[in-house]
Every structure is written in structure tokens, then in C-alpha cells.
Amino acid sequence: MPARNRIRTLFALSAATVLMLAACKGAEPQNLLVLEWSGYEAEDFWTDFKTANADAPVTFEFGISDADILAKMEAGSQADLFHFYSGWQQFYVDGGLVQEIDTSKLTNWDKVPDSFKEQGRVNGKQYFLPWDWGFSSILYNTDEVPEVTSWDALLNADYADHISMWNDGPAAVTVSSYIHGWDETAITADQLAQIEQEWIAQKPLNAFYWSGEYEDLCPAVQDGTVWVAYAWQGCYAAALYEGVPVAYADPAEGRNSWIGFYGISSKSDSYELALKFLDAKLADLTMSNVVNLFYYGAANQDVMNAIEDEVLIEAFGINDPSILENTNFTPPVTADQRSAWTEMWARVQAE
Amino acid sequence: MLGRRGTLPLLVGPPLVWLALLFVAPLILIVAFSLRPESGVVNAADPWNPSLVQYGKVLGTPAFLRLLGVSAVMALGIAVAATILAYPLAYFLAFRARTRATLFLALLLVPFAASYLLRIMAWKLVLGPAGAVNSLLSSAGLISEPLDLLLYSRGAVVITLVYVWIPFAALPILASLQRIERSQLEAAADLGAGPWTRFRRVTLPLSLPGTLAAFFMVFIPTIGEYVTPTLIGGTGGIMYGNLIQDFFGRAGNWPLGAALAMVMLILTVVGVLIALRAVDLRRVAP
Numbered sequence: 001m002p003a004r005n006r007i008r009t010l011f012a013l014s015a016a017t018v019l020m021l022a023a024c025k026g027a028e029p030q031n032l033l034v035l036e037w038s039g040y041e042a043e044d045f046w047t048d049f050k051t052a053n054a055d056a057p058v059t060f061e062f063g064i065s066d067a068d069i070l071a072k073m074e075a076g077s078q079a080d081l082f083h084f085y086s087g088w089q090q091f092y093v094d095g096g097l098v099q100e101i102d103t104s105k106l107t108n109w110d111k112v113p114d115s116f117k118e119q120g121r122v123n124g125k126q127y128f129l130p131w132d133w134g135f136s137s138i139l140y141n142t143d144e145v146p147e148v149t150s151w152d153a154l155l156n157a158d159y160a161d162h163i164s165m166w167n168d169g170p171a172a173v174t175v176s177s178y179i180h181g182w183d184e185t186a187i188t189a190d191q192l193a194q195i196e197q198e199w200i201a202q203k204p205l206n207a208f209y210w211s212g213e214y215e216d217l218c219p220a221v222q223d224g225t226v227w228v229a230y231a232w233q234g235c236y237a238a239a240l241y242e243g244v245p246v247a248y249a250d251p252a253e254g255r256n257s258w259i260g261f262y263g264i265s266s267k268s269d270s271y272e273l274a275l276k277f278l279d280a281k282l283a284d285l286t287m288s289n290v291v292n293l294f295y296y297g298a299a300n301q302d303v304m305n306a307i308e309d310e311v312l313i314e315a316f317g318i319n320d321p322s323i324l325e326n327t328n329f330t331p332p333v334t335a336d337q338r339s340a341w342t343e344m345w346a347r348v349q350a351e
Numbered sequence: 352m353l354g355r356r357g358t359l360p361l362l363v364g365p366p367l368v369w370l371a372l373l374f375v376a377p378l379i380l381i382v383a384f385s386l387r388p389e390s391g392v393v394n395a396a397d398p399w400n401p402s403l404v405q406y407g408k409v410l411g412t413p414a415f416l417r418l419l420g421v422s423a424v425m426a427l428g429i430a431v432a433a434t435i436l437a438y439p440l441a442y443f444l445a446f447r448a449r450t451r452a453t454l455f456l457a458l459l460l461v462p463f464a465a466s467y468l469l470r471i472m473a474w475k476l477v478l479g480p481a482g483a484v485n486s487l488l489s490s491a492g493l494i495s496e497p498l499d500l501l502l503y504s505r506g507a508v509v510i511t512l513v514y515v516w517i518p519f520a521a522l523p524i525l526a527s528l529q530r531i532e533r534s535q536l537e538a539a540a541d542l543g544a545g546p547w548t549r550f551r552r553v554t555l556p557l558s559l560p561g562t563l564a565a566f567f568m569v570f571i572p573t574i575g576e577y578v579t580p581t582l583i584g585g586t587g588g589i590m591y592g593n594l595i596q597d598f599f600g601r602a603g604n605w606p607l608g609a610a611l612a613m614v615m616l617i618l619t620v621v622g623v624l625i626a627l628r629a630v631d632l633r634r635v636a637p
Contacts, residue, residue, distance in 0.1 A: 067392060067603025074394040091392075168601065208503045208585040211601075225480055225502075339390035342602035343408070349589050349597070350414035 029270050031057045032277055035069055035079035038062050039214075044289040049280035056273060067338070073097045073265065080268035081277060083131070086119070086258040086330035087170075093122045098263040100125045105275050108282035111300045119259050119329075128261035129278045132290050133297040135317070135327070136171070136256035138249035139221060139231035139239070148249040151178045153228050155198065160205045162227040164217060167209035169345025170338060171230065172199050178253035178328065185331050192344055199348045209349075214238070221246065237295035237315040248315070254326045259299075385609035392603045405610030415594065419615060422574055422591040423622070425509060430570035432513045437520035437565060442554075444521075445528035456525075459518050467515070471582050474511045478502040478583065503585025511579055520565035527561025528554070563630060567623060574619055575612075591615060 034041075041060040043050055049058070061079060063069035066088050073082055074095060084092075092098040103109045103126050109117075112130060120128035138148045145159060154165055154175060165172065176195040177184035187195070207225050210216040218235045220226040222242050229235070236248040249255075262281065264274045280286060287298035291307065297316055298304055307313055317323035333341075387393055388402035409415055440459065448455045462470060477483045480497035488494045501507060531554060539549045555562075577592035584590070595615070598608030 065601040065603065068600050071392045071603045071605065074392050076396075095394075167597075203586050206586045211581065223479070223481055335391045339602075339604060342598075342604060343390070343607065346594050346597060346602070347412060347414045349586075350412070350418040350591075350594060 028272055030055065030273060031059070032081065032270055032273055033079045034058060034060050034277075035072060035077055035082040036060045036062055037083060038064075039294075040083065044286075044293055046277070046281060046286060047289065048283035048286045049277050052280060053273075053276060058277070067342075076267075077265070078267070080265055080270045080274050081262055082265060083260060083262050085260050087332050089120070089122050089128055089261065090332050091335065092263055093127055097266055098127045099266045099268070099271070100127055101129055101264060101278065102275060105272075106279040106282065108279055108300065111282060111302050113299075113301050116259060116299050120261055128263050129281070130259050130299040131262055131281055132260040132294075133299065134232045134234065134258060135248075136166075136174075136230065136232055136258065137251060139229045139236050139246055140249065141221070141224070141227040142245045142247050144227040148228070148247070149252055151175050151251050151253055153249070154230060155179075155202045155205070156228070157205060159228045161207055162225065163202075163205045164207055164210050164220060164226045164229040165199075165202070166230045167211045167345075167349075169342040169348075170333070172345055172348070173341045174256060174328075174330075175230065178251070178256075181253070185333055185337075187337070187341075192340060196344045196348060199345075200351045203348060203351065232296075233315045234295040237311050240311045240314065250323075250326065254328045255323075256330060257324075257327045258330045260296075381609045381612055384605050385613045387606040387609075389606055390604055393605055405606045406614070408607060409610050409614050415591075415611065418589070418594065419591045419618070422576075423618075425505065425590065426570050426573035426576075429509055429512045429516065429573050430566050432509075433516035433520045433569045434524075434562060434566045436513065437517050438524055438562065440517070441521045441524035441528055441561075444525050445531075459521060462518055467578070468582075470515065471511060471579055474507075474514070475502065475583055478507055478510075502583055503588065505584065505588045508576075508580050508584045508588040508590070511583060512573060512576065515579070516569045516573070520569055523561040523564040523568065524558060525561070527558040527564075531557045559630075563627075571619060571623070575615060 041062075046058065049056075061072070061077065063072055063082075066084050069082055069084050070088060070091055073079070073092065074097070082092075106129075116130035116133070117126065120126060120130050122128070138151065138153050140148050140153065144162070145153070153159070154163060156163075165175075173187060173192070173195055174184050176182070176198060177187065180191070182191055207220065208216065210220075210229070213232055213235050217226065217229055217231060218238045221229060221231075221235060221239050222244050231248075233248060236246060239246040262278055264271060264278070268274055282300050284300065284303055287300040287303040288306075290296050290298050291303060291312065292309075295312065295315055304316070304318070307316070307318060313319055383399065384393070385405055386399075386401040386403070388400060388404040389397075444452050444455055444459070475482075478501040479485070480502070482501070484501055485494070485497040488498065535553055535557070536549055539553050544552065575592040575595065576590055577596040580588045580590045580593055581596075584593075591611070595608050595611045598604045598611060602608075
């Protein structure tokens with residue numbers, strides 16, 4: 001090969017290499033980091049993505065509360081996706097921490113009920129993907145406690161040493177708001193002071209405040225330590241499967257309901273892969289696993305419609321057409337309200 | 352070869368760097384957070400306007416201070432109990448075990464092979480309504496209903512933490528007992544001192560540095576303890592550390608959590624310094 005040709009070939013190869021490197025640099029990374037709650041990293045809960053994208057590694061970091069997850073995102077977490085629950089949507093949008101989801105690229109989006117989609121919309125944009133949901137109500141042992149018709153069962157001294165409240169200030173405020181008929185988004189300082197005194201008086205009635213549903217609460221319900229508890233329906237289903245005589249109250253004030261959401265971080269440079277992940281999270285097998293393994297509701301309505309298990313039908317109130325009419329959906333509250341409520345709860349704990 | 356001047360930085364440098372990175376720097380961050388006026392989730396990059404607001408909240412909340420006092424008393428009781436119970440163990444290993452000392456020392460360290468959480472969960476099984484203690488008392492006909500106070504109480508936290516700390520406390524006591532020259536005990540015996548006098552006048556004073564080290568090794572971490580109270584303390588067994596953990600975790604209110612932590616740290620350091628001054632080791636240590 002003449003020297004000039006060799007130089008041309010060398011030049012062409014160099015140019016091709018530079019172009020390839022540039023292309024690679026511009027391409028999206030094919031890996032994801034998800035800021036999750038412990039337990040959801042199990043492959044069962046992202047199995048459809050794993051099957052379709054075996055070569056795209058997914059790693060997880062964990063938060064222990066909604067506040068913790070928001071704090072991690074605020075502190076500059078490198079997570080591409082994050083998972084949080086009702087009431088925190090606005091903080092992510094206001095903080096510029098989330099990017100809009102292009103739902104036209106989600107093949108399973110049509111399986112999500114409009115009411116759920118609406119909950120993930122802020123300022124007219126679909127920032128969040130609804131994924132899991134459930135109720136909060138009173139779980140009680142029917143051998144020890146007559147029918148519970150009000151949230152005030154949690155404050156009933158007849159069940160002293162056998163009550164378990166969730167260790168969460170905002171939840172305590174929510175319960176008190178229901179009992180008193182107050183608007184929880186407009187709690188005054190006087191009302192908060194009254195709530196504090198009521199929960200201080202309630203404190204000795206508890207066996208313990210629970211933090212982990214399946215770690216703390218469910219075993220204590222099943223072994224008879226706890227008769228009356230603030231609980232999600234997952235613990236109810238777990239107790240029913242174990243043959244424990246329990247019921248899940250329909251309080252006159254209404255149950256509470258919550259939804260879990262995923263958001264794509266505004267800093268993520270794996271947007272397309274994150275969309276694939278979200279789409280797969282809504283796929284039938286993944287969502288069925290949420291229902292069958294965690295006993296949580298799924299945002300995929302096809303999966304919910306296919307439930308035949310009697311325990312799950314009971315746990316989700318599927319046969320009760322009026323269940324949602326008497327349900328209070330967790331409203332958004334301000335950062336100042338949350339701080340005041342968590343500080344109130346710390347004072348209750350310290351007493 | 353390195354001279355003495357070159358060896359010292361080489362020996363001291365790595366641990367100092369390690370401490371600076373993993374202790375001093377985080378401590379400075381905690382101080383900085385405690386001086387932020389905001390409540391709730393804070394971005395460290397946000398402008399920093401130092402304020403004592405959080406300290407005002409801590410010191411102005413009697414319930415927080417009461418819980419700190421309760422936690423200090425619990426830590427004191429646990430440290431005293433663990434040290435007293437560890438002393439005979441260490442004494443046995445140092446003076447009586449002889450050729451089997453290594454075997455017994457290994458047995459003493461066996462609990463460390465299991466995870467801390469696992470050991471606490473085991474206590475939950477032992478103390479629970481259907482646990483070993485209640486079953487035993489019930490089958491002996493001593494109780495008709497399970498005793499609730501065994502679990503989810505301050506007593507449960509104390510019992511469990513004393514158990515957890517005994518092997519830790521025994522190690523510094525053992526080290527100080529092993530350093531005692533046997534000739535000193537022989538001299539005391541030659542001078543007519545009986546076993547109790549020898550222990551009281553020779554062994555105990557000479558082992559005091561290790562005994563005090565054991566006490567502080569237990570007291571200092573216990574005052575900020577939160578895992579054991581969370582798992583088995585119930586609402587009555589909550590300690591000050593639980594508040595700190597809650598504000599850093601669940602509540603996401605790092606500034607107030609940092610102020611709570613700093614108040615505890617300052618009071619603990621002051622308390623330890625006063626205690627060390629009261630017990631002048633130079634007078635009793637060899």
C-alpha cells in the first residue's frame with residue numbers, strides 16, 4: 001500500500017474511532033440507580049424489566065421514610081428514579097427534582113385508572129407514575145375487641161398494653177383530624193396542642209409504636225400481643241392467611257388511602273431506560289407480585305380485576321362498591337406543617 | 352532506616368487522617384447543620400445563616416431534656432451493672448482459668464460472632480409473651496397470664512443492654528488484671544494480708560484504670576443508644592437516641608436532629624471529664 005493510502009486509511013480509522021467514541025459518549029448509560037424502600041429491591045418487584053433488559057444493571061439505594069427520600073434527592077442523590085408516597089408530590093416539583101414522564105412511551109399506561117393518573121399530575125403535567133396503593137385503618141383482634149367503628153379505638157384505655165400506633169407524627173395528626181372532624185390541611189396551633197396532649201395520654205396504652213409493618217406489627221398481631229393497631233391492609237391479609245381472628249375496620253370517619261409513586265430524577269441521563277423501567281413496573285407479572293407477595297394494591301387495573309383470592313378480595317374491599325366513597329385520600333400538606341407535626345410527635349415520644 | 356522522628360508521623364498519620372475524615376469532618380457537618388434555622392428537609396448547598404434556633408428548641412422543650420436525663424440514668428445503671436458483672440469474669444480469666452484461659456476467652460467472645468440485631472431479636476423471643484421466660488414461669492404455675500413487663504419496657508432495654516455489654520466490659524478489665532505483677536500479691540500475702548485484703552488493697556486499685564475504661568466504654572455509647580429501645584423498648588423504653596435517629600431519618604429534620612445530638616455530646620463530654628477529675632487515676636493507677 002502506498003504511503004499516501006496508508007495515511008488516508010489511518011486518518012479514516014482515526015476519524016471513525018473519534019466518531020464512535022463521541023457516539024458512545026452521547027448514548028444513554030444502560031444502567032439505573034433507584035432510590036427505594038427496603039424490600040422493593042427484590043427482583044419480584046421489577047421482574048418484567050429484568051426479563052426484557054437483562055443487560056441493563058439496576059442498583060438500589062434506600063430511604064427509610066418519605067422525608068428521608070426527599071432529603072436524599074435534595075442532597076444530590078444520583079438516583080435515576082425514586083419511590084415515595086402520597087402528599088410529597090409538590091416538594092419534588094417545586095425543588096426541580098423531577099422530570100415529566102412521557103406517558104406516550106408507556107405501553108401499560110392505559111391499564112392505570114384515570115383517578116390514579118390524576119394523583120401523579122402536578123401543574124397539569126404527569127410527573128409521577130402511580131404504582132402501589134393501599135388503605136390505612138384499624139386492624140383489630142375480633143376475639144378481644146368488639147366491632148370497631150371509629151378511629152378512637154386507638155385511644156381506648158380498655159385495650160391498654162395491646163394497642164400499637166404507627167410511629168409517625170403526620171399519621172397521628174391525620175387520625176386526630178378524623179376523630180375531631182377537623183381539616184387536616186388546616187390544623188391550627190391550638191388544635192395541634194390538643195392533639196399532642198391526646199397522644200401523650202395515649203402513649204402508655206401502646207405495647208409499642210411500630211415502624212416496620214412486616215417486621216414489628218404483623219408478628220405482634222399474630223402472636224396476640226397487639227389487639228388494636230393502626231395498620232395497612234397488608235398486615236390484615238397476612239393475619240387472615242395465618243388464621244388469626246382479625247377484622248379491618250370501616251370507621252365512621254372513613255379509612256385513609258395512600259398511593260405510591262415513581263418519579264424520574266431531573267438529573268437522570270438515562271431517561272429512556274427509566275421510562276422502560278417504569279413501563280415494566282406497571283406490567284402484569286410485576287404488579288401481580290406486588291398484590292400477591294406484599295398484599296398491596298396495584299395501579300394496573302387488569303391485575304386488580306383478576307384477583308380471585310378471597311383474602312385479597314376482602315383486604316382490598318373489592319366486593320364493597322362504596323369503599324372509596326367513605327375513604328379519605330392523603331392530602332398534600334406544606335413543609336412547615338410536616339415539620340410542626342413531626343416535632344409534636346417527638347415531644348409525645350419524649351414524654 | 353527511618354529515625355524516631357520519621358517513625359512517629361508514619362505511625363500516627365494514618366489513624367489521624369482516618370479520624371479527621373470520618374470523625375472530625377462529619378462532626379463539623381453536624382455542628383453546621385445544628386446551626387441552621389430551617390426545619391425539615393434541608394439542602395446542604397442552600398445558603399447558611401447561622402442561628403441558635405434549634406438549640407433553643409432543644410433546651411426549651413422540657414420533655415427532650417427529661418428524656419436525656421432518663422437516658423443518662425439508664426446508661427449509668429447499665430454501665431455500672433455491666434462493669435460489676437464483667438469484673439468476676441475477667442478476674443476468673445486472669446487468675447483462675449490458668450491453661451484454659453484462652454479457651455474461656457474464646458467462649459467469652461463467641462457472642463460477637465452473631466450479629467447484634469440477631470442477638471437482640473433472640474431476646475425478643477426470650478422475653479416475649481410466648482417466650483422462654485413466660486413459658487417457664489407459666490409451666491411452673493407461677494403466673495397465669497404472660498408477664499407483659501418483660502418485653503416492651505425500660506426494664507427490657509436495661510436487661511438486654513447489660514447482657515450485650517458484659518463481654519465488651521470484661522476485656523479492658525482483663526487487660527488491666529493481667530498487667531498486675533504476681534510478686535505484688537505475693538508481697539502482700541507475705542505481709543499478712545488475707546485474700547479479701549489483697550483484693551481490696553492491691554488488685555482492685557491496680558485494675559481500676561481498666562475498670563473505669565470498661566465503665567466508660569459502656570456508658571458513652573449507651574446514652575445515645577436507639578436500636579435496642581426501638582426493637583424491645585416499647586413506648587416506655589424510648590431513649591434520647593431514638594429522637595435523634597427519628598429527626599435524621601423518618602422526620603427528615605436534620606438541623607433539629609443535629610442540635611439534639613450536639614447537646615447530648617456536649618453534656619456527655621462534660622460529664623465524663625468531671626467523672627475523670629473526681630477519680631484521679633494518677634493516685635490509684637500503677
